[in-house]
Amino acid sequence: MRILLLSVCSLFLLLGCQNKPKKNYKPASLGAINTLAVVMDNDLWEGPVGDKVREHFAAPVLGLTWDEPLLNLEHMPGSVFNGTTRHRRAVLFVDLDTVSGAQIQDDLYATPQKVAVIKGKSEAELISSIESASPQIITAFKGMELKESQNRFLRSLSKETVLSEKFGVSLRLPSLYKVGKEEEGFVWIDREIQKGSMNIIVYEMPGDSFESDSTFVQDILHMRDSIGKKFIPGPDVPGKTTYMGTEKAFAPYVFPAEVGGMKAVEVRGIWEVVNYPMAGPFLTYIINDKARNRKLVVEGFTFAPATNKRDYMFELEAIMKTITFQ
Known part of the structure; x- marks a missing residue:
């Protein structure tokens, strides 16, 4: 009887484990603080669309003694955005498409991560979308980077009172x-x-x-x-x-x-x-x-x-x- 009871309990435990939803574990994101991976075609990057990206996302930081960019931009075409490259903490996609607009997605390939996507039917629409969406996207990136910095402080905190x-x-x-x-x-x-x-x-x-x-x-x-x-x-x-x-x-x-x-x-x-x-x-x-x-x-x-x-x-x-x- 005791053996039967143990077998039934084991079966319930096994079934319980099987019925639990599987967690989608994602790798830890990579990248230096204040560094943004910009994924877009070379032609776009080297033209007016790339200029608009640089104008906003690499704008000079206010209140410094000389010009330094808000974010360090690291451009890459979509063909190389794979493997561990997708684990970058801050990512900006810019591309021509059949729709126009912008959105921000969290933890798409890694965590913590923010992936901003800007699309347009033409270069003019892309430029317009960058112009209108960049303040919100920059705020989101900066908030994530501040939180990442604060979490890194936890490795060794001062005991000063x-x-x-x-x-x-x-x-x-x-x-x-x-x-x-x-x-x-x-x-x-x-x-x-x-x-x-x-x-x-x-x-x-x-x-x-x-x-x-x-x-x-x-x-x-x-x-x-x-x-x-x-x-x-x-x-x-x-x-x-x-x-x-x-x-x-x-x-x-x-x-x-x-x-x-x-x-x-x-x-x-x-x-x-x-x-x-x-x-x-x-x-x-x-x-x-x-x-x-x-x-x-x-x-x-x-x-x-x-x-x-x-x-x-x-x-x-x-x-x-x-x-x-x-």
Whole structure:
């Protein structure tokens, strides 16, 4: 009887396993951060359609010291898009077809992956579709790349608790970043890189700051300059005071944003050291924390002379966008 019972149980287990839907496992996607595989015929790539793709997907990133493309484009004809090449994380198909339009598909050949498809009945329709669809597609690619960067941080996270203790927030901060300065109401965290450093600073402003629309940008510049003068000194120069300020020759870019589930303002621009020839890009989030009646300021900036800075700033953006409020 016991043998029969065991046999029946085994049969039910076997049947149960057979009836479960099979999971469609897909390989992990490949590719460097901010790299886009563009799949289209050579004739299209070398003509006006390719020019339109480059115009949008390789447009200069705002707020850098020199032009760097939004995405590195790697063109390939459809005949070579097979095997592991299909596992690229970000893919853009552009082709002539009997229909026109654009769509984005997730995890088509690998995961995570976004495959954008743009089709048109003629080159003119392709160009029109690229023009209209590229903002949405770029937003989707960037969101995926930010998430990929944030997931890579999990390999080795910092155990620093200073942001929690001082400001009641936390960041998904890679362990390479260390606290360099901690003062009342101000924290400076940095990471050494080959030719300089990547930096994150956090501080608070009163809740009623930046209330005037007419002086909004000027108030932001004044805030940055006053914080730089107080906490971020430059090199010693006899007879001069040096500190990090805002480059006045380039107006910063200001956008509405949402960070940590709260309304915020995003500011991109160029910092400089007053009275000394040093400069670089910065990205600032001014977060409206109504619960604590404050504006929490989180800023990332890079010092890397004669070096491309897009990917450094992208990493800082990815870090700052992991902020959580306790």
